[in-house]
Amino acid sequence: xxxxxxxxxxxxxxxxxxxxxxxxxxxxxxxxxxxxxxxxxxxxxxxxxxxxxxxxxxxxxxxxxxxxxxxxxxxxxxxxxxxxxxxxxxxxxxxxxxxxxxxxxxxxxxxxxxxxxxxxxxxxxxxxxxxxxxxxxxxxxxxxxxx
Amino acid sequence: xxxxxxxxxxxxxxxxxxxxxxxxxxxxxxxxxxxxxxxxxxxxxxxxxxxxxxxxxxxxxxxxxxxxxxxxxxxxxxxxxxxxxxxxxxxxxxxxxxxxxxxxxxxxxxxxxxxxxxxxxxxxxxxxxxxxxxxxxxxxxxxxxxxxxxxxxxxxxxxxxxxxxxxxxxxxxxxxxxxxxxxxxxxxxxxxxxxxxxxxxxxxxxxxxxxxxxxxxxxxxxxxxxxxxxxxxxxxxxxxxxxxxxxxxxxxxxxxxxxxxxxxxxxxxxxxxxxxxxxxxxxxxxxxxxxxxxxxxxxxxxxxxxxxxxxxxxxxxxxxxxxxxxxxxxxxxxxxxxxxxxxxxxxxxxxxxxxxxxxxxxxxxxxxxxxxxxxxxxxxxxxxxxxxxxxxxxxxxxxxxxxxxxxxxxxxxxxxxxxxxxxxxxxxxxxxxxxxxxxxxxxxxxxxxxxxxxxxxxxxxxxxxxxxxxxx
Numbered sequence: 001x002x003x004x005x006x007x008x009x010x011x012x013x014x015x016x017x018x019x020x021x022x023x024x025x026x027x028x029x030x031x032x033x034x035x036x037x038x039x040x041x042x043x044x045x046x047x048x049x050x051x052x053x054x055x056x057x058x059x060x061x062x063x064x065x066x067x068x069x070x071x072x073x074x075x076x077x078x079x080x081x082x083x084x085x086x087x088x089x090x091x092x093x094x095x096x097x098x099x100x101x102x103x104x105x106x107x108x109x110x111x112x113x114x115x116x117x118x119x120x121x122x123x124x125x126x127x128x129x130x131x132x133x134x135x136x137x138x139x140x141x142x143x144x145x146x147x
Numbered sequence: 148x149x150x151x152x153x154x155x156x157x158x159x160x161x162x163x164x165x166x167x168x169x170x171x172x173x174x175x176x177x178x179x180x181x182x183x184x185x186x187x188x189x190x191x192x193x194x195x196x197x198x199x200x201x202x203x204x205x206x207x208x209x210x211x212x213x214x215x216x217x218x219x220x221x222x223x224x225x226x227x228x229x230x231x232x233x234x235x236x237x238x239x240x241x242x243x244x245x246x247x248x249x250x251x252x253x254x255x256x257x258x259x260x261x262x263x264x265x266x267x268x269x270x271x272x273x274x275x276x277x278x279x280x281x282x283x284x285x286x287x288x289x290x291x292x293x294x295x296x297x298x299x300x301x302x303x304x305x306x307x308x309x310x311x312x313x314x315x316x317x318x319x320x321x322x323x324x325x326x327x328x329x330x331x332x333x334x335x336x337x338x339x340x341x342x343x344x345x346x347x348x349x350x351x352x353x354x355x356x357x358x359x360x361x362x363x364x365x366x367x368x369x370x371x372x373x374x375x376x377x378x379x380x381x382x383x384x385x386x387x388x389x390x391x392x393x394x395x396x397x398x399x400x401x402x403x404x405x406x407x408x409x410x411x412x413x414x415x416x417x418x419x420x421x422x423x424x425x426x427x428x429x430x431x432x433x434x435x436x437x438x439x440x441x442x443x444x445x446x447x448x449x450x451x452x453x454x455x456x457x458x459x460x461x462x463x464x465x466x467x468x469x470x471x472x473x474x475x476x477x478x479x480x481x482x483x484x485x486x487x488x489x490x491x492x493x494x495x496x497x498x499x500x501x502x503x504x505x506x507x508x509x510x511x512x513x514x515x516x517x518x519x520x521x522x523x524x525x526x527x528x529x530x531x532x533x534x535x536x537x538x539x540x541x542x543x544x545x546x547x548x549x550x551x552x553x554x555x556x557x558x559x560x561x562x563x564x565x566x567x568x569x570x571x572x573x574x575x576x577x578x579x580x581x582x583x584x585x586x587x588x589x590x591x592x593x594x595x596x597x598x599x600x601x602x603x604x605x606x607x608x609x610x611x612x613x614x615x616x617x618x619x
Contacts (some may be wrong), residue, residue: 014179014228014263015185050217051184088180091189091217093264096180098173134174 001026002122003143006040008055010086011135017046017053021138027062029146032063034076040138050091058084058138060104060128074120076108082128084136100136102129110144120144150447163266177265182228183263188214191225191265199316201272202249203305206318209348210245212260212267230261239273249273276305276313278321280375281364284382284390286316289352292387293509294423294437294479296353299343301325306370318346325366332359332381339491340384340481350546355440355491356481389424389432389439391479391511395609396420396461402433403576403604408516410608411451412560413524417609418461418550419515421477436460439494442482446474446503452519455494462496467518473517476500522563527612528556529605539613541600547619551583557607567607576604582618 002025010017020043027036038060045054062080082104088096106126113119122144129136191214202208212229213222232242234257238250247258253275259268262549283302291297303317303466317325327343330336340356352362364377394404404422411417423437439459444452450466450471464475478501487496495501503510529536531551536542553575567573568591577585579602583593593601601616 012181014178016181048184049187050180050189051180059210086177088177090180090184090264093180096176098177100173117281131174132171133178 002038002142002144003145004035004122004124005043007139008040008058009135009137009139010055011051011137012133015048015051017048017051017052019046019055020044021055023140023142025144028140032069036064038061038062043108051088052090053086053088056085056087058082058128060126062104062126064108066110067141072111074110076110076124078104078106078108078124078126080104080128082126086136100129100131100134102131104128108140110119118146120146149155163169179263181263183265186214186223186225187217188223188265189217189219190215191260191262191267193260193267193269194224198269200317201274201313202247202581203318203320204249204251204253204273204275206320207246207248208271209318210241210247210258210260210269212245212262214262214265218454222422224252225262230368232259232261234259240284247271260600264368274305274307274313274335276307277369278318278366279304279306279368279370281317281325281366281377282314284352284362284380289382290385291354292385292425292437293354293357294388294421295425296351296440298349298351299362301350319370321366322348322350325364328363328365328376330361330363331483332361335361336481339486339488341382342491344492347590352382353440354384355442355495357384357388358481359383362607386509387426388479388511389426391424391437391477391513393419393475393477393513393515394422395611397611400604401436403578405574405576405606406515407574408572410518410520410523411464412521413466413469413519416463416465417517418456418463419475419477420461421479421513423479423511437479438477440464441477441479442484442495442497442501443487444476444484444497444499446476446500447471448473448498450519455496455497459494464517466517469519469521471519473519474500474514475517476502476512476514478503478512481507482510498518501506522559524557524610525560526558527605527607528558528609529612529614530554531616536612536614536616539615541615541617543617544619548595549600550586551593551595551601551616551618553593553603553605555577555591555605555607555612557610565605570607572607574604574606576606578602578604 004023006021006023008019021040022043023040025036025038040058042054042056060082064076066074068075081103083101085099108124110120110122124140128136152480191212194213212225214225237256239256241247254273256266257270280305281301285299301317305313329338330339331338338360340358340360342353360382362380368375388614393406398404401422420436420438421441425433445453450468451466451473453464482501503512555568556564558564582599583601598618602613605612
C-alpha cells in the first residue's frame with residue numbers, strides 16, 4: 001500500500017501546467033514483480049496566465065519490475081495503463097473537461113527505511129499519457145508499506 | 148526462437164502499438180487552450196488598416212494578425228501557431244504565412260485566421276478589374292519633414308470590362324512597377340528634394356530637403372496596355388528641423404548626446420549618427436536618427452574612409468593613417484555640393500565636405516573631428532570624492548557632501564593611463580541639475596544642492612561612463 005504526492009506535468013508545444021495530486025496505491029508484490037492500482041486526487045490546480053488546469057482524478061494500473069532486487073536501492077521499471085481526467089477553464093470560454101487514456105511507462109527508485117524495513121521511500125517518474133500534441137507526466141514522491 | 152521470446156516480442160509490439168494510439172481529436176481543444184494561454188490573449192484581429200475590401204486577381208497580399216492581451220490594453224503581433232484558411236470553394240489560396248494569392252477569377256472569399264481557440268475573419272472581394280493608373284499618392288494627406296520618410300499607399304483606378312471603375316490601393320504586383328517622377332514645383336525641373344522607394348512591397352516618400360514638389364506615377368495600364376502617367380500630385384516637404392548634431396551610434400539618449408571629436412586607431416571603426424531635433428505640432432520636440440536621409444562628407448578621405456551601414460542608420464568611419472585628422476560633415480537639406488541621382492537613391496556620402504550656403508535656413512550642418520591616433524582610450528575609471536564608481540551603478544553615500552569631485556582616468560590601448568579630468572575634450576553632461584550643479588571653471592566638480600541621485604554622463608574619445616551617486 002502506498003501514499004505519495006504527485007507533481008503532474010501537462011505539457012504541449014506551447015506551454016505546460018503542473019497541478020499537484022495526492023495518490024494512494026494498492027497492490028501485490030511477489031519477488032521482483034509488483035502490480036498496483038493507483039488512484040490520484042487533486043490537491044492543487046495550476047495556471048498558465050488565464051488558463052487554469054486541474055486533474056480531479058487519475059488512475060493507473062501499473063506493473064513494476066525491480067531490476068536490482070539484490071541492491072538496497074531498488075530500480076523499478078514501470079509499465080501500465082492510465083486514465084487522466086483534465087479540467088480547464090479560460091477567460092470567456094466555457095469550461096473544458098476531457099479524459100485521456102493511454103499506455104504509461106516510467107521508472108522508480110525505492111529504498112527501505114533501516115528502522116522499518118517494510119516501509120519504503122520511493123520516487124517515481126511515469127509518463128501517464130503520450131499523445132500527438134499532449135504529454136502528461138507525473139513525478140511522485142512517497143512511501144510504500146509492504147505487508 | 149523460444150516461446151518466451153515470441154511472447155515477449157508480441158507483448159512489446161502490442162504495447163508499442165497502443166502507445167502510438169492517442170486521442171488526437173480529444174487533445175486538440177486542450178492544446179488550443181494552451182496555445183492561447185501561452186500568449187495570454189483574449190482576442191485576435193487583423194491590425195487596423197491592414198486589410199483590404201478588394202484586391203485584384205492574380206496578385207497577393209500578406210496578412211498579419213495581432214492579439215489582445217488579457218488586460219484588455221496591450222496588443223502584440225502574432226507570427227507563429229496561426230492557422231490560415233479560406234472559405235470553402237475559393238479559387239484563391241492562402242499559405243500558412245498568411246499570404247493570400249488571389250486566383251484568376253473574380254470571387255468573394257473569407258479569410259480565417261485561427262490562433263489557439265481564437266479566430267478572426269475578413270471578407271475580401273477578388274476583383275477582375277484591371278489596373279489603369281495611379282490617381283492618388285496616398286488615401287490621406289502626407290506630412291513629412293526634411294530628412295524624414297513616410298510610408299505611402301498609392302491609390303489606383305481599376306477598370307472593369309464594362310467600364311465601371313474601382314478606386315483602391317495599388318496591388319503588390321503593380322506597386323513595384325511604378326516609376327516615380329519628382330519635379331520642383333516652382334520651375335518644373337527634376338527634383339532631388341525627395342525620393343520614392345518601394346521595397347518589400349512597401350512604398351515610402353523620403354524627404355531630403357524642404358520645399359514643394361510635384362510627383363507623378365508612371366506605370367503600365369493593364370486595362371489599356373499603354374504606359375500611363377498620372378496627374379500631378381502636389382506635395383509639401385516641411386522643415387520643422389530645429390537643429391542637427393552628430394553623436395556616436397552607440398548613444399541611446401538622443402536628447403543628451405553630443406560629439407565634437409573622437410579618436411580611433413588605424414584600421415579601427417567608429418560609427419556616427421546624425422540626430423535631428425524636430426518641432427512637433429503640439430509644441431513638443433522630437434529627437435530622431437536621420438542619418439539615412441542626411442548628406443555626409445569628409446575633408447580628408449585618405450585619413451579615413453567613410454561609408455553608410457547597410458541600413459543607412461549610421462556612418463562608419465575607418466581610420467586609415469595614423470596622426471591625421473578627418474573632419475566629418477553632415478547636413479540635412481540643400482547642400483552646396485552637386486549630388487548624383489544615384490546618391491539620392493542610395494544615400495549621399497561624398498568625398499568632399501558638405502556645406503550649407505550662408506544664411507540658407509533650409510540647410511542645417513554639423514561636423515565632428517575624427518583623430519586617427521596610435522593609441523586609443525579603451526576604458527574610463529572614475530572616482531567621486533575618492534570612492535571608485537562602477538559605470539552606470541549608483542554609489543550610495545553615507546553622508547551629504549558639500550561638493551562632489553570627480554576624477555577621470557583614461558586607460559589606453561598601450562596599457563598606459565592618464566588623469567584626463569581637466570582635459571578639454573572630456574564632456575561632462577550633468578543630467579541631474581536639481582540635485583547637483585557644476586562649479587564654473589572646474590570640470591568634474593559639482594556643488595550638492597539637495598538629496599537624490601546625481602547622474603553625470605562622461606564622454607571621452609568614444610568612451611562613455613555614467614557616474615551615479617546617491618546623495619542622502
